[in-house]
Amino acid sequence: MSETALIDVQDLRCLFPIRKGLGDLLARRAHNVHAVDSVSFSMQRGEIVALVGESGCGKSTIGRMLVKLQEPTDGAIRFDGQDVTTLSGESLKAFRRRAQIIFQNPFEAFDPRLTIGASLMQALRIHDIGSKADREALIVSVMERSGLKPAQDFLARYPHELSGGQSQRIATVRAMLLSPDFLVADEPVSMLDVSVRADILNQLLDLRDDEGMAIVFITHDLSVARYVANRIAVMYLGMFVEIGPAEEIIANPRHPYSRALLSNTLPVGDEARTGEPLEIGGEVPTPVDIKPGCRFANRCPFAFDRCRVETPVLQPHGGKTDVACHLYD
């Protein structure tokens, strides 16, 4: 299966050392925040995988590692057969051209002192694409294809003269200029008004369907994940607790945490709910110095002794999704 995969991730880990208080500092003792732990998955071209979870679950850290903005502590990321972690110099530059990222806050995505035109030109100049006239023509054509017409209207403006929706559309355009094969979209719509969210989401769907782009879509909202993604990975405290086809996760969530997330997503109107509702208490703890056992065990209404000592492994257990839960053994 990983023969044709564009992205193949094996046992990815990312730990952040922290020191708690003066005692630790003097003893040179470090604690570790387990931001991402034992994450493996692969992705094909033309596929959108949504990483879903609450803040602090490690979804953004995975996104950043995938485009080499964050070095993993451990594990391998292969992009089109190449090991991403060892890239440098020219090969890194070539990778940067093929793997792009867009962020949550569109207002911070552009240099406030440059016009939009200048910001977009920069991306093309760094990668030595075409002559000046070629670059301008490319920018105008990509912008107009994304519905930003007439493009000249936007190119002369400064970032503060744009609305949030426009900025995010242009941030996506900038990522597209280099025709990448892979895009990480980190909560691209959560700061936007609902009226413009649909545009950005549809833009991503078009990129997948028309250009065969592979997209990792990071969100905390399961209904948005269902709308854009082919597959959904539900994360809790740095680990995948369940991954599978989007419709399957929504219709038959198996991990108790997936069920909790789903039953706490607010319905719009008289939505019919699938799956048994599940309420859980408490809040997500910080993953410092994690002990063996299931990370969700202390909030899970079904936890039994084994959950507290043995970490469950992500596997199909005879269903359509892979789930990391002892209940299915």
Next chain:
Amino acid sequence: MSQHYPLIDLQNLSISYSTPRGMVSAVDDVSLQIPHGASIGLVGESGSGKSTIALALMRLLPPNARVTGRMLFDGTDLTLQTETQLNRGWRWRRLSMVFQKSLSALSPVHRVGAQMHDVLALHEPGLREAQREARIREVLEAVHLPDRVLRSYPFELSGGMMQRTMIALGLLCNPPFVIFDEATTALDVITQAQILKEIERLKDEFDLTTMVISHDVGVINAVTDIVAVLYAGQVMEVAPRERFFSMPAHPYSRALISSVPRLDGQQGRITGIPGSLPDLTNPPSGCRFAPRCPHATPECMERTPRLIEIEPGHLVRCTEFAMKDKTDR
């Protein structure tokens, strides 16, 4: 006697800000009634005027705001109260507000307990220290917070605990009316659901009348009885919650609801609302939504439709209904 009029009665409320570019009409001729014990939801995009209305009620608008119309609270016009009167008898004691950004609403350098004591000392000067302490513990218990919160600084609390602290503060002087301004927007899905459930319970326990402001129709659906849709400072539709979600009448309301991805049903493409809010220094003549409305006619561009009652308690500001209304008579 108080049954004869609603607890909150906004009559022809208009608010404009004077800016270097001219007067910005943020709220235009808004009339809304909130019956005792009811919960009204104000929904709309950013810039629709929902927070301006809340700040006007609290009389917290900046000095460049000009207010006309009346804001009756149990029959008393809040616009006529002096600053001293507001601080002695109104703010906190009869109406309070829970903000979105709780971290910036609390002082970062004082413990939560001290800040709660300050509020009581200022607004209920008759209470002795022990009585204040008892009251504080009572509200903490009501929002399910442990006592250790009192000795904590705001940064030591999680997002959910901080928001609970804000709600506890809002209830401290036992006001009959509380405004929740995007009070759960920054929270995670599960925490949001927990807090909304808590708000529902507190409404009964403290006999509250509430105003809930949100851009999220899911939140509005979860905790309100009456929905008011605002667009560019005007009320476009008012309806009982169930009717609003099953039979939204205004094209803008329908677009707001259908632009949100859902967890049930077939997954067709959703559409956003093209265009953006009009320039409020120079609002368009005619219906303010007409430039973005898929059903707009030349009539819509010329004449501003009135708010018309199409069913008891269901009001719509739309030319289509205005015409029907005329032919019916």
